[in-house]
Amino acid sequence: MKSTSRDIRIRNCFSVLRHLIADYPTSRQYLARETDLSVATVSNLVSDLIELGVVVEVGLERSGGGRPRALLAPNAGSGALIGIDVASTYVKFEAYDLTLTVLCRIEEHVDLSEDMPEQLLDHIATGMAAVREHLGGRPILGIGVSLPGQVDVAGGISVFAPNWNWHDVAFKRLLTERLELDVPVYLDNSLKTVTAGELWFGDGRGVDRLAVVLLGTGVGVGLAFGGDLYRGASNSAGEWGHATVDPDGPRCRCGRNGCIEAYVGAPAILRRWGELAGRPVEEQAQEKAMETLAQAWKAGEDSAVRTVEAIARDLAVGVANLVNIVNPELVVLTGWVTGVLGEALLPELERHLPERVLNAALKALRVKLDEQSRNMVILGAAALALEGHLNLINTVGSRSRP
Amino acid sequence: MKSTSRDIRIRNCFSVLRHLIADYPTSRQYLARETDLSVATVSNLVSDLIELGVVVEVGLERSGGGRPRALLAPNAGSGALIGIDVASTYVKFEAYDLTLTVLCRIEEHVDLSEDMPEQLLDHIATGMAAVREHLGGRPILGIGVSLPGQVDVAGGISVFAPNWNWHDVAFKRLLTERLELDVPVYLDNSLKTVTAGELWFGDGRGVDRLAVVLLGTGVGVGLAFGGDLYRGASNSAGEWGHATVDPDGPRCRCGRNGCIEAYVGAPAILRRWGELAGRPVEEQAQEKAMETLAQAWKAGEDSAVRTVEAIARDLAVGVANLVNIVNPELVVLTGWVTGVLGEALLPELERHLPERVLNAALKALRVKLDEQSRNMVILGAAALALEGHLNLINTVGSRSRP
Numbered sequence: 001m002k003s004t005s006r007d008i009r010i011r012n013c014f015s016v017l018r019h020l021i022a023d024y025p026t027s028r029q030y031l032a033r034e035t036d037l038s039v040a041t042v043s044n045l046v047s048d049l050i051e052l053g054v055v056v057e058v059g060l061e062r063s064g065g066g067r068p069r070a071l072l073a074p075n076a077g078s079g080a081l082i083g084i085d086v087a088s089t090y091v092k093f094e095a096y097d098l099t100l101t102v103l104c105r106i107e108e109h110v111d112l113s114e115d116m117p118e119q120l121l122d123h124i125a126t127g128m129a130a131v132r133e134h135l136g137g138r139p140i141l142g143i144g145v146s147l148p149g150q151v152d153v154a155g156g157i158s159v160f161a162p163n164w165n166w167h168d169v170a171f172k173r174l175l176t177e178r179l180e181l182d183v184p185v186y187l188d189n190s191l192k193t194v195t196a197g198e199l200w201f202g203d204g205r206g207v208d209r210l211a212v213v214l215l216g217t218g219v220g221v222g223l224a225f226g227g228d229l230y231r232g233a234s235n236s237a238g239e240w241g242h243a244t245v246d247p248d249g250p251r252c253r254c255g256r257n258g259c260i261e262a263y264v265g266a267p268a269i270l271r272r273w274g275e276l277a278g279r280p281v282e283e284q285a286q287e288k289a290m291e292t293l294a295q296a297w298k299a300g301e302d303s304a305v306r307t308v309e310a311i312a313r314d315l316a317v318g319v320a321n322l323v324n325i326v327n328p329e330l331v332v333l334t335g336w337v338t339g340v341l342g343e344a345l346l347p348e349l350e351r352h353l354p355e356r357v358l359n360a361a362l363k364a365l366r367v368k369l370d371e372q373s374r375n376m377v378i379l380g381a382a383a384l385a386l387e388g389h390l391n392l393i394n395t396v397g398s399r400s401r402p
Numbered sequence: 403m404k405s406t407s408r409d410i411r412i413r414n415c416f417s418v419l420r421h422l423i424a425d426y427p428t429s430r431q432y433l434a435r436e437t438d439l440s441v442a443t444v445s446n447l448v449s450d451l452i453e454l455g456v457v458v459e460v461g462l463e464r465s466g467g468g469r470p471r472a473l474l475a476p477n478a479g480s481g482a483l484i485g486i487d488v489a490s491t492y493v494k495f496e497a498y499d500l501t502l503t504v505l506c507r508i509e510e511h512v513d514l515s516e517d518m519p520e521q522l523l524d525h526i527a528t529g530m531a532a533v534r535e536h537l538g539g540r541p542i543l544g545i546g547v548s549l550p551g552q553v554d555v556a557g558g559i560s561v562f563a564p565n566w567n568w569h570d571v572a573f574k575r576l577l578t579e580r581l582e583l584d585v586p587v588y589l590d591n592s593l594k595t596v597t598a599g600e601l602w603f604g605d606g607r608g609v610d611r612l613a614v615v616l617l618g619t620g621v622g623v624g625l626a627f628g629g630d631l632y633r634g635a636s637n638s639a640g641e642w643g644h645a646t647v648d649p650d651g652p653r654c655r656c657g658r659n660g661c662i663e664a665y666v667g668a669p670a671i672l673r674r675w676g677e678l679a680g681r682p683v684e685e686q687a688q689e690k691a692m693e694t695l696a697q698a699w700k701a702g703e704d705s706a707v708r709t710v711e712a713i714a715r716d717l718a719v720g721v722a723n724l725v726n727i728v729n730p731e732l733v734v735l736t737g738w739v740t741g742v743l744g745e746a747l748l749p750e751l752e753r754h755l756p757e758r759v760l761n762a763a764l765k766a767l768r769v770k771l772d773e774q775s776r777n778m779v780i781l782g783a784a785a786l787a788l789e790g791h792l793n794l795i796n797t798v799g800s801r802s803r804p
Binding site for chain 1: 406407409410552561562610611623625627632633634635636637638639640641642644645646647648649650656658719722723724726727728729730731757758760761762763765766767
């Protein structure tokens with residue numbers, strides 16, 4: 001509950017850098033306007049960021065008659081940020097410079113049978129070797145890792161990963177030892193990394209109360225308030241996928257009945273389509289089956305249209321519960337199911353929300369699809385590494401300007 | 403999204419004063435320990451609070467060998483805070499000094515037919531005249547008013563009060579004009595005031611992620627994060643009473659089906675008891691009927707026991723949804739139904755929660771009954787007035803210590 005001026009400094013520094021990354025080159029004056037901070041405060045923060053090597057001056061801008069203003073940009077020549085997405089069937093890597101340009105992209109295929117921490121670590125080691133190769137001598141500022149399931153951020157522990165049946169695996173320590181890393185590693189789950197991605201580089205920038213609804217094989221929500229990721233008491237906030245829609249509803253893979261995930265998770269969508277179409281849908285290759293559904297919907301095929309309608313109606317109940325409790329100003333739909341089916345789902349979802357959301361909350365709400373041009377889970381993992389790096393700012397600042 | 407050092411100063415000032423009110427007389431050193439702030443920071447804040455007339459030095463404490471430490475207390479001799487709870491059948495007033503001692507308590511009976519703003523204002527004027535009489539010449543620092551329904555805090559407007567069918571009533575302006583007030587008035591709804599009460603004077607003190615579940619004729623939730631009331635984008639966060647438990651469930655008075663309020667609001671509880679007992683329950687006098695139910699439960703009467711079991715099971719679904727999304731460390735049950743039936747409901751609720759809450763969130767969670775020794779709605783309304791008064795601290799501080 002303690003608040004310090006350091007917290008504020010870091011938070012304002014995040015805000016300045018988010019705007020700078022979104023729109024550079026630009027001036028201190030422009031950043032002050034965008035962040036609602038004074039020019040003096042922005043100038044102070046920018047000095048810190050320049051000292052840390054995160055921001056550089058790249059030229060001068062003529063202003064109307066007055067002194068030319070210095071133009072700022074993220075330092076493309078500084079160290080790299082690494083984002084890693086560890087899942088049941090792949091490990092994906094991306095390296096970025098501070099302008100968020102992708103320096104390299106690596107993917108390791110993982111067999112479903114490889115469920116031991118050592119096996120995943122092997123893949124990470126192989127992938128990281130390739131990343132380092134690409135980077136040449138460029139230093140690494142930090143590594144963000146997205147893991148499935150429940151993560152203890154402070155301890156760097158995978159508390160529970162249902163897909164591998166992991167319990168209390170000290171993954172950060174194992175990773176650091178296995179790769180002999182001397183750079184900071186930040187662990188979290190994909191709900192949190194994707195939300196960090198939206199906050200830093202997506203639609204969440206500048207949004208005070210944000211909910212990111214992740215639709216995939218599993219479903220969940222990432223929350224952010226005042227520009228900060230909201231983790232809850234045990235980093236398990238946003239387990240909306242297991243909020244109940246109907247206590248007597250269908251069985252969920254978590255063992256409970258009537259969870260929202262049992263209605264709108266990818267397997268449930270495909271099962272529903274199978275029922276309405278009167279033929280089984282191949283669930284093994286669910287990405288492909290989902291694309292077929294999207295095409296059938298586009299072609300106006302009756303069972304596909306009715307499937308989308310039914311799923312959107314159930315999704316509306318879950319999203320409405322979220323909105324009635326949290327009253328966000330923006331809900332972003334993301335995840336691979338959104339990528340494939342979002343265009344079909346959104347209008348139906350918006351049609352049903354007013355039936356379930358109170359007026360005042362509805363008036364304050366926007367719902368939109370993530371633009372999906374970047375991989376937000378990986379980019380967000382890198383954002384956590386960037387946040388960690390920016391936490392060095394205060395020590396640098398206090399050393400140099402007493 | 404802007405954060406300023408003023409925000410922090412005010413937040414830390416709230417924290418110091420909350421601890422001081424809870425446990426005085428005490429020293430700057432003790433407050434520093436309790437708030438996790440430095441002694442220097444606490445001393446600065448205490449100087450501001452003394453200057454504002456909110457805190458006084460009341461003596462010296464001998465410490466082990468060192469210099470005696472000054473003992474601090476809230477200034478019982480300063481101005482009064484007024485809390486007002488405006489409802490369909492009453493207007494209740496309490497005046498407090500800054501130690502939260504009740505200086506006077508007034509209640510005005512309101513007829514259900516009196517549903518015009520002017521009629522409520524008449525009752526407030528009468529009650530406030532009695533309050534002023536009691537206070538003698540003591541000045542008033544601020545007045546907090548709890549209204550039913552949706553409130554626009556910044557505008558001081560009752561956006562929607564379903565019980566009176568009010569829409570966009572500029573209640574704060576009307577009140578200020580009618581009473582010719584020259585003190586600040588703070589308007590909010592009872593979900594928010596009761597939560598402010600818990601934060602300042604109740605179980606919420608020092609809790610980082612708090613949910614206050616209000617069980618009454620209507621039901622709802624107040625949320626607070628980092629010691630601050632969480633209002634959401636349009637001050638309608640916590641409308642948990644209208645989150646859906648079952649889309650095909652019973653009709654709610656909001657016009658939707660299957661809202662949690664349609665299961666666990668007072669009328670629903672009494673209706674259920676009537677069904678299980680096989681005889682109608684008098685809903686007109688629901689407070690009395692609820693007490694009869696509580697007595698029947700205590701006596702082990704079968705229909706009463708089964709009613710409590712059924713209500714607790716439904717309540718568990720709603721509370722679990724809240725906990726899975728928000729992951730609070732404390733849920734406090736409050737409201738008049740909790741006062742009457744909480745002792746019966748809590749053990750059953752705790753029995754059902756593990757069926758619906760994810761493990762990590764469950765481990766981090768405590769659920770408890772509000773102690774109900776104070777009227778938290780009114781006390782919380784007064785807390786909003788106190789918060790408003792403390793916002794003067796910065797101007798005082800910056801004037802006097804350049």
